[in-house]
Amino acid sequence: MSLPWPEKDDQQLLALIQDGSQEAFSVLVQRHTERFYRLAFRYLHNKETAEDVVQDAFVKLWEDPGKWQAERKNKFTTWFYRIVVNLCLDWQKKKKPLELGDQELSIADQRETPDAEMLRNEKQEVLEKEIAALPERQRTALNLCFDEGLSNQEAAEVMGLKLKALQSLVMRAKSTLKERMRNYL
């Protein structure tokens, strides 16, 4: 007897998508949209653009599911993180540099005084600008390890790096940020 849709793992769903199953595609999209949106947003700092990139990535997967090759033994998420990161980088190359500051990121904490809230927002804004200014690979490593909560090993697989190289990227990124954010630490 076959498993109910939500209990099928990603690999099983992808095999069904390759057979043209729209139900399998729906389950996969509902399962993973949020996490890939988060990653795209970290790169693009714009809700609409991040949504478009995630949509684009999933529709490309639907159009040509043969791109996913189960025999390579990759996890679907590892493979798809790479696709989303590449799409974000392509988008950034095509578009002008990011405009930070007009995002609705701040959700006011009712217990905070206006001064504390302002300082927190300012810190956050500076941090985002400094992260955006990091070299691309350092930024990717940081986003994968901190925002996505991937282990260093998983992040290294997404980036196609050895573990040591990934750790070194994260360390360099953090030491640059520490230096530039000194006034806020």
Add this chain to the structure above:
Amino acid sequence: MAIHEDEKLDEMLKARRIQAANPDLAQRIILKAQNTPQIEVFSLGRWLREAFAELHLPNPAYVLAGTLIMGFVIGLNVPSETPTDNVDILQVQSFLDSDEGIL
């Protein structure tokens, strides 16, 4: 001091905020995909299923084909060399030998 700074930076990195996606994003993606044709991937299983779906043969035809295949397989498994062949050769040899004796 440096450890303290490291911890604070880690805290800040973990506390980065994000603007939530539209709740209907997943649905939008699904709808978009429904209107997008899929590039077909060759899969043996799918090809066989489609081939059988298109092949509407009556049941006796499958029985006949099965019987023929079984007959063919059984035929291949029966040794082609029979003992009578060897007997014939021996008889001819002994006849020739007896001729030579008379001469």
